[in-house]
Amino acid sequence: EQKLLVNKLKQDNLLSKEEFLTLLKQSSEEISEYLFSLAREVRQKIYGNSVYIRGLIEFTNFCKNDCFYCGIRKSNANAERYRLLEDEILSACEIGYELGFRTYVLQGGEDGYYKDDFICNLISRIKRDYSDCAITLSIGERSYDSYLSYYQAGADRYLLRHETASEEHYQKLHPSNLTLSNRKRCLWDLKSIGYQVGSGFMVGSPYQKPENLIEDLLFLHELQPHMVGIGPFIPHKDTPFASESAGTLELTLYLIGILRLMFPNALLPSTTALGTIHPLGREKGILAGANVVMPNLSPREVRSKYMLYDNKICTGDEAAECRFCMERRMNKIGYEIAVDRGDYKGGKCYV
Ligand code: 5AD
Ligand code: FES
Numbered sequence: 001e002q003k004l005l006v007n008k009l010k011q012d013n014l015l016s017k018e019e020f021l022t023l024l025k026q027s028s029e030e031i032s033e034y035l036f037s038l039a040r041e042v043r044q045k046i047y048g049n050s051v052y053i054r055g056l057i058e059f060t061n062f063c064k065n066d067c068f069y070c071g072i073r074k075s076n077a078n079a080e081r082y083r084l085l086e087d088e089i090l091s092a093c094e095i096g097y098e099l100g101f102r103t104y105v106l107q108g109g110e111d112g113y114y115k116d117d118f119i120c121n122l123i124s125r126i127k128r129d130y131s132d133c134a135i136t137l138s139i140g141e142r143s144y145d146s147y148l149s150y151y152q153a154g155a156d157r158y159l160l161r162h163e164t165a166s167e168e169h170y171q172k173l174h175p176s177n178l179t180l181s182n183r184k185r186c187l188w189d190l191k192s193i194g195y196q197v198g199s200g201f202m203v204g205s206p207y208q209k210p211e212n213l214i215e216d217l218l219f220l221h222e223l224q225p226h227m228v229g230i231g232p233f234i235p236h237k238d239t240p241f242a243s244e245s246a247g248t249l250e251l252t253l254y255l256i257g258i259l260r261l262m263f264p265n266a267l268l269p270s271t272t273a274l275g276t277i278h279p280l281g282r283e284k285g286i287l288a289g290a291n292v293v294m295p296n297l298s299p300r301e302v303r304s305k306y307m308l309y310d311n312k313i314c315t316g317d318e319a320a321e322c323r324f325c326m327e328r329r330m331n332k333i334g335y336e337i338a339v340d341r342g343d344y345k346g347g348k349c350y351v
Contacts, residue, residue: 002031009261020214039260039289052342055101055297058306059084063109071236071307099323100339107138120153127154134341144189159198165219172207198227204247205233226344231273234309253288260289265346295322
């Protein structure tokens with residue numbers, strides 16, 4: 001009857017709360033394999049054998065927030081802070097272009113140093129020099145007007161994980177100045193402006209119950225994002241969650257499979273966190289239904305400073321090494337890296 005639930009999920013792109021809970025609680029290797037095979041089939045039909053690459057540029061690790069799980073939270077006095085200059089960001093883009101990246105993900109902590117004017121200027125410069133590239137922003141919670149100005153400057157996509165869709169759980173992961181309702185407000189604003197929007201959550205974060213994961217899935221169903229990023233929670237030594245245990249590979253993969261059946265057209269990354277908890281984590285993510293990888297394009301000097309969690313991979317490698325490492329890894333499991341913006345395939349989603 002677990003197989004029937006998987007079939008039903010593929011059919012309807014949704015299950016009831018009770019059904020989702022059954023699927024989550026009574027997983028087995030056999031049912032996972034079945035789920036992954038359907039997820040691959042669905043992904044194959046829409047995106048073929050292509051895996052999209054995104055060049056991740058981590059341009060600042062200053063952050064005004066103090067999320068309990070995150071290694072660059074403002075209270076972590078051990079974090080060595082850095083900010084990239086505009087020229088350093090542009091030269092990362094140049095290196096990335098040569099390596100075949102056609103999407104730049106500009107990610108950073110919530111750093112008030114970069115005003116809207118700076119961000120807008122940067123976006124237009126990148127768009128002027130690389131008109132065939134997409135720009136994805138991942139710079140946290142901002143006002144509607146700021147989001148609108150970035151979009152008008154040329155930003156195409158925005159990543160903002162909701163982290164957990166349970167009000168109560170949200171407050172256990174964040175200090176009280178951060179609220180789930182503002183996070184959701186941001187996501188709906190981004191969608192209404194016209195961004196391709198990515199949300200997502202951590203798997204196995206402290207205090208997370210299976211019921212919370214169902215809330216995440218149901219919230220995502222409501223949001224209908226274009227991208228969903230999930231990865232295991234991994235403790236960071238200088239945070240209040242230092243001695244909590246990490247999320248598991250198995251549960252993360254299982255949820256990727258479920259997300260693929262819920263969102264056949266979605267862009268689903270196989271994340272760095274997944275690659276951090278298992279040497280073949282990113283490959284396994286692709287084989288569970290993901291279709292995006294995000295090799296690091298940050299300058300080597302700053303990589304080890306953007307430590308969201310302990311033991312993050314790729315912190316000692318050059319951009320080119322990661323790019324070709326990824327290509328080998330994907331080829332080995334029968335997939336091709338696409339030199340392409342890798343836009344969402346499917347109807348434009350109006351809200
Ligand atoms: N473990 C795993 N993921 C983390 N993130 C932040 N801290 C951690 C951690 N300790 C994730 C959050 C955030 C994204 C950029 O990184 O989900 O949205
Ligand atoms: Fe960075 Fe393999 S992807 S070293």
